[in-house]
Amino acid sequence: MTMKKTKAETGFSVTKSREGLRLGYMETPHGGLETPVFMPVGTQGSVKTFTPMELEELGSKIILGNTYHLVVRPGLDVIEKMGGLHQFISWPGAILTDSGGYQVFSLAKLRKVTEEGAVFNSHFDGRQIFFTPENVVEMQEKFGSDIMMPLDECPPYIDDRSVVKKAMERTLVWARRSRKARRDFRLALFGIIQGGHFDELRNESLERTVEMEFDGYALGGLSVGEPAPLMYEMVEKFAPRMPWDQPRYLMGVGMPIDILRAVACGIDMFDCVIPTRYGRNGSAITRGGLLVVRNGLYSEDPKPLDERCSCKVCLRFSRAYIRHLLNAEEILGPRLVSYHNLHFFLNLLADIRQHIQAGTFTQFHKDFSSGYDAAQR
Template identity: 50%
Template sequence: MTTHLQPGEFSLLTQCGTARAGLLGTAHGTLETPVFMPVGTQGTVKALGPDDLAALGPRIILGNTYHLYLRPGDERVARLGGLHQFMGWNGAILTDSGGFQVFSLQGLRRIEEEGVTFQSHIDGSRHLFSPEKVVSIQRNLGSDIMMVLDECVPYGADREYTAKSLQLTTRWARRCREAHPALDRGQLLFGIVQGGFFPDLRAESARQLMEIPFDGFAIGGLSVGESRAEMLDILAHTAPLLPQDKPRYLMGVGTPRDLLDGIALGVDMFDCVLPTRNARNGTLFTSFGKTNIKLAKYAEDPAPLDPACTCYTCRTFSRAYLRHLYMARELLAYRLNTIHNIHYYLDLMRQARAAILEHRFEAFRRDILAHYEDEATPSGDAACPSSPTP
């Protein structure tokens, strides 16, 4: 039975090498780590209802500050009881600050000390995201874990720009902390380590952020177009710099290989759009690797998608039926495919956690990765590249 922790409490139960198994308390329940957070950008995990999510069993999902601020508006959500009530979700919610979305609006935003001014991708209206503003939005949404405003430095940025951006991110982080008293309303606040692809700047960012009393720390600025080896090198360098007694969150990186490599390097929390986006494109993750349900060879295949899987989709339907739905562009295809992919990711985390607790994680990891040796296509929030075995 899971121990129930108070919001902000983090208990590191054991390590297997540098892989960690722990517990994190939130206002909507205790999370078992390592944990994958399905992405519900606009108050919904695409193609799934809250009943589907309840059946799948995630303890936490992710929402997006930028999108929910623009539509339907954080103040409206607050008037309607907060994001949990608004979307009918009783588990925990992490909201990112919207920084990644804003900084990806090339030509439509301006960065200043006060914050970042940007144009809406919906109607072109102009808005300012200051550190205080993004905290206010997330407080209105009522998320369990809030993220500070940071600048996601583009891949290839030079050292001078990256160092200057790092200092700005730290100043913004301090303002976010000042705008949200510790554990007010039970809402946690995480800092975000930046520093681009310069190891010493990553170390400096971590050092500066650890002087601020955050409830956890995220590693940002990866999956932005770098190679698999570059991502892994920075992750292996950065994760050990962060406190042992705080949760560590790798943002927006998430193939099965990414998750297991991240866990091996001491990361506790993950999110990525990959499982839901791939589901809508007919690409499914299974115990024997990736499967493209569009292939003609499945047209008369009566077998379940993955005989080893216990999800509703695999218990109920054949590969032939799933292919038929997808080729016919039936909406049910997106739901059934998404159910399966989310189940696969959540079950992978459950198995990884059990392997850490039983001190057999490396053997488990090798077994899984043997089916994903050819995983090389960047995808996800930005590039979401896979990483090699460290």
Template identity: 50%
Template sequence: MFKVHKTDGRARLGQMTLAHGVVNTPIFMPVGTVGSVKSLVPEDLKTLGAEIILGNTYHLYLRPGLDVIRHFNGLHKFIQWDKPILTDSGGFQIFSLGQLRKITEEGCVFQSHIDGKKINLTPELAVEIQETIGADIHMVLDECTPYPATPEEAKHSMERSLRWAKRCREVKSRDELWQFGIVQGGMYHDLRKQSLEGLGELGFEGFSIGGLSVGEPKPAMRETTDFCCEHLPEDKPRYLMGVGTPLDIIESVNYGVDMFDCVMPTRNGRNGTLFTSLGKVNIKNQKHQFDESPLDPECSCYTCQNFSRSYLRHLFIAKEITALRLLTLHNLTYYLHLIHDIRDAIREDRFQDLLKHHQQLWDK
């Protein structure tokens, strides 16, 4: 069940009741591609306030494989995470394989990046994998439209994704698990509308906005997100896949998006780039060598409460594993606190003020 409890403009405060618990929206989902959020353990994620994490069909199918996941009766027990999990169908990973894959009407034949083995991922197999994983929310298999794409290319891709979505819906067998349709159509509003209308006839529990964050300019991403949210049902959750920066998130909440995932906080943390209430911090910079201050004076995370920028820079320059953990902890804390700030602002009818604050902070 999904219920919208409050709105402030088009920004929505809602709640999803899933097989493994309740998830409040807007929500940011830490990415645990292979069943692990890099450098962290489930207890860390619970302490940070994560309500749902993301896994990936493509990677989990290759390793550890369905036999292992079946042995543990699903991914939750295998990774010791008792809260909800969302899985991506693998469509984006197939898109990123380039020359290692061939897309046909049946599905996608690709070479494993692990051992080169040929695999045929069909819509039916994508559903089987995700239902074996036991994902509280899983995605249909789609063809991620590249950018740029001609109207003809985008139309062909969108129509194939619709046919695959229908096949995914037909083989769904676990009623307690939610399945989301994925809106495609490139940057073309008429194609996006056709996709929305076709998916709307299939009875999905929610909708994802796909085919963005694939190299298009930010204004095009915002415009497409805005258009999709205007035409998506009010009573279903909306998930913007693979996006993005703190400003991307709050701007998209302003259009009516409910759900987000992105590798940015974890990947950037491992690369020494931190998100703070003062803007971005590059911990590698020489200016932090003797800096006794925390990363973010307004942050309550373990990293900021205990360590100086000087020490964190030392750990990072020395290539200590501890640095990756501490910086990831901070970035995920920032993202999850941002989500809580957004919820509070919607609840208190001051979302536009919060939006303006972040526009000024991140547009510097």
């Protein structure tokens, strides 16, 4: 007799650790990857301005998709008929899909949230859609997402404890139902820890979510408008309390210095729209901080975006040319800045892994922070 499988085929192991710092290896149905890892965001099935070939070239092993956006358009049927999300978007690596709970509560015209789920009208065509913990898992299984996130209620930064407590409790009820709804055990399902900035709520959420035995855990509800020191405080307190032998994911964070601080607390996975959003706006993330290429200061500057960067864009193009492209609204401008930015983030994580391996992370963290103008965040 075989036991019913309750764990995903997505495996994770800590391969090296020292004083709370950790290196890990994650196996997914679409290949393995080393952690800490940065996951580029491809909300609508595209990491904005990048071809999948470019993502491979940059060494990206895992990208994000968003259930809400993909269900709104092109719709679940199209993706299913096209052979699942990987095949539809032609991405051979791993995919983590966010449930879209955050978008349901922020973007959609929300009709009603009950214990059962959320009824909303699509922001795209007004179509009425009903999200329940069960059907959100079912949708992600139809996508074939390597890592699925359950439907949760993520309140904005708010000082009202009762609102945060209610969202935390609903998230727990929904987590239990999500876990029961799983059918495809090759795919991983993570639990999301809520509780805002209230210690006792975070702690309760963490303990009760871990009891349910998910394949990994995420700190949710951070980077939602709270002051940076408060976010750091939460990550410093709660990351070390997350299960040691499972992946720890800090949702939606963040700038390079946020990532470094979270890595120091033992976080393994990050996602953020910053590289591509800033890229589209013409802001480059560099070792010195933010560089607003559009600025007139750079109109005759022959230097690359970042003098210490070895990406294809920095090896070839000047600030002056990229500034011209942005001002002339040439589509190449946002593409070039986005390429540099994503290279910067993926390279930062590669450096982080190398320094953890070599035992020199603390010095690297210190050097990076002192050379980075945090005032420009």
